[in-house]
Amino acid sequence: MKKPSDPDKPWQGLFSSISDLIPWLDLGATIKGICCFLVGLIGALIVGWVIFPMALYSSQPQPINFDHALHLSEDVGIGMGEDSDVEACLYCHAFREDGTFVGIPKLMKCRECHDDPEYPLGETEAEKEFLKRYVATDEEIPWLVYSKQPDCVYFSHIAHVKMGELECRICHGDHGQSKTLPPYKENRLTGYSMNIWGKHISGIKFNTWDRMKMDDCAECHTERGREENNACFVCHK
Numbered sequence: 001m002k003k004p005s006d007p008d009k010p011w012q013g014l015f016s017s018i019s020d021l022i023p024w025l026d027l028g029a030t031i032k033g034i035c036c037f038l039v040g041l042i043g044a045l046i047v048g049w050v051i052f053p054m055a056l057y058s059s060q061p062q063p064i065n066f067d068h069a070l071h072l073s074e075d076v077g078i079g080m081g082e083d084s085d086v087e088a089c090l091y092c093h094a095f096r097e098d099g100t101f102v103g104i105p106k107l108m109k110c111r112e113c114h115d116d117p118e119y120p121l122g123e124t125e126a127e128k129e130f131l132k133r134y135v136a137t138d139e140e141i142p143w144l145v146y147s148k149q150p151d152c153v154y155f156s157h158i159a160h161v162k163m164g165e166l167e168c169r170i171c172h173g174d175h176g177q178s179k180t181l182p183p184y185k186e187n188r189l190t191g192y193s194m195n196i197w198g199k200h201i202s203g204i205k206f207n208t209w210d211r212m213k214m215d216d217c218a219e220c221h222t223e224r225g226r227e228e229n230n231a232c233f234v235c236h237k
Contacts (some may be wrong), residue, residue: 053201057185057194063141064133065126068178085176086161089168101157104143107134144184146195147172147212154237164224173209 071078078091092105102109110130113121117136120127134141149155160166168175185194198204198211205211208220214235221229228234 049201056188056201058188059183059185060144061183062144062181064130065180067124067126067180068176070122070124070179072176085169086167089176090161093168095158095162099158104145107138107140111135144186144193146182146184146193148193149196149212150190150192152236154235164226170208170220171212173207 070076072088078088092109094102094105096102114127114131114135117131120131130141133139161168186192187194187197196212198213200210203211205216208216217235218230221227
């Protein structure tokens, strides 16, 4: 005779019905198996998305801090007379006469304003350290480059900024609004910046500047009707 289910435990009736439909099913073992699977899945996600990135990437600060927001503010006024944010960026991150890109400016560019190590223009400790360590000694700042591509990749800034009229933030984010520089995270195996693979180990991106992989370049070319630039030898010389 079938045992009536407890009205306070309606799920017992459900399990009993399942057992009647699939008599060979060991319900207890199935539930244990599902629980073990979920525990293993959660553990794997924690290891893969939290612990593994900590082991894969080293983290180090920039030699000194640089406040982009301060330099672009009305108080300092770098690039304030320019017509766009791109032109403001190009005040320091400029193109040479032959069209090649300067990238991170050399100390000579900084010394156009910070020419005397004894007289800081502001009151920040970062500037005082900069004047003492680099301006006074005429030593270049060993910046760590977040967006340095592999040696096999050719990227022309002038083709994208001048010809393609792309904003800098498309690839680099709102760097111009930042007050502090984020730590530089480098892949211990490849030696490349985490910004190339992507800020999320899963490869998911929420913004165009979250990663700089080949797929992202191809996606951007396609969206702008320039699929011909997806050919291998356009970027890989």
